[in-house]
Amino acid sequence: MGSTTGAGAGAAAAAGTANNIFWHECPVGRADRQRLLKQKGCVVWITGLSGSGKSTLACTLGRELHSRRKLAYVLDGDNLRHGLNKDLAFSAQDRTENIRRVGEVAKLFADAGLICIASLISPYRRDRDSCRALLPDASFIEVFLNMPLEVCESRDPKGLYKLARAGKIKGFTGIDDPYEPPLNCEIEIKQEEGSCPSPSAMAGQVVSYLEEKGFLED
Ligand SMILES: Nc1ncnc2c1ncn2[C@@H]1O[C@H](COP(=O)(O)OS(=O)(=O)O)[C@@H](OP(=O)(O)O)[C@H]1O
Numbered sequence: 594m595g596s597t598t599g600a601g602a603g604a605a606a607a608a609g610t611a612n613n614i615f616w617h618e619c620p621v622g623r624a625d626r627q628r629l630l631k632q633k634g635c636v637v638w639i640t641g642l643s644g645s646g647k648s649t650l651a652c653t654l655g656r657e658l659h660s661r662r663k664l665a666y667v668l669d670g671d672n673l674r675h676g677l678n679k680d681l682a683f684s685a686q687d688r689t690e691n692i693r694r695v696g697e698v699a700k701l702f703a704d705a706g707l708i709c710i711a712s713l714i715s716p717y718r719r720d721r722d723s724c725r726a727l728l729p730d731a732s733f734i735e736v737f738l739n740m741p742l743e744v745c746e747s748r749d750p751k752g753l754y755k756l757a758r759a760g761k762i763k764g765f766t767g768i769d770d771p772y773e774p775p776l777n778c779e780i781e782i783k784q785e786e787g788s789c790p791s792p793s794a795m796a797g798q799v800v801s802y803l804e805e806k807g808f809l810e811d
């Protein structure tokens with residue numbers, strides 16, 4: 594069994610199958626990169642049903658941070674399934690592996706000093722909690738886009754709910770596959786008096802949190 598030290602090494606040692614691997618520490622660390630960027634690396638993890646507005650929030654937030662000269666990067670579930678995760682479908686096992694991989698990538702981005710915005714349905718609480726456990730010092734910020742299924746289904750921009758209702762897609766989240774809402778999220782975005790906040794209001798809610806917690810300064 595190889596010995597490991599340093600950030601993230603414990604998880605690799607616990608989960609890995611390879612022997613004789615060693616953690617190599619580099620002289621420039623997370624704190625140095627954060628000072629350079631004048632921000633703190635973190636993961637903003639947006640979870641919610643298909644059509645709840647995850648990608649819209651991710652992009653609006655990314656643009657807002659960019660306009661404030663903060664370095665952010667969006668990891669969108671749909672997009673990653675075109676590359677890194679193209680071998681995965683939507684079984685419970687594949688979704689778990691999808692979230693695990695994105696959690697690991699998000700952790701690297703945060704370690705690089707970036708504000709990493711991950712937007713995935715991520716329907717299982719345990720998988721999201723595993724990602725949270727990868728990140729240090731409260732730097733995993735879970736954002737629950739709590740839109741009712743009826744709202745998401747009425748939007749249906751890709752026509753997927755229609756196909757799911759017609760039985761042409763099996764195992765569609767919210768229809769015949771589960772979604773487990775967070776119990777301990779940092780931010781919840783929901784309807785106020787029957788209407789959804791605008792994209793910029795949703796992003797504003799997240800920016801206020803990041804400001805308040807000091808992520809937008811070094
Ligand atoms: N069966 C099933 N269930 C849910 N979603 C489905 C399914 N099949 C395809 N799609 C499309 O895949 C997008 C979700 O990908 P994710 O990687 O975010 O899903 S997951 O986190 O692994 O559950 C999702 O994108 P969003 O609508 O942006 O959420 C859908 O476009």
Ligand SMILES: Nc1ncnc2c1ncn2[C@@H]1O[C@H](COP(=O)(O)OP(=O)(O)O)[C@@H](O)[C@H]1O
Pocket residue numbers: 641642643644645646647648649650748749750789790791792795
């Ligand atoms: N805050 C909002 N108010 C009104 N419509 C929205 C809002 N956010 C997203 N939408 C619309 O809802 C649909 C689904 O949004 P999207 O961001 O693609 O959701 P998801 O990524 O969760 O599937 C899109 O047509 C989008 O324009």
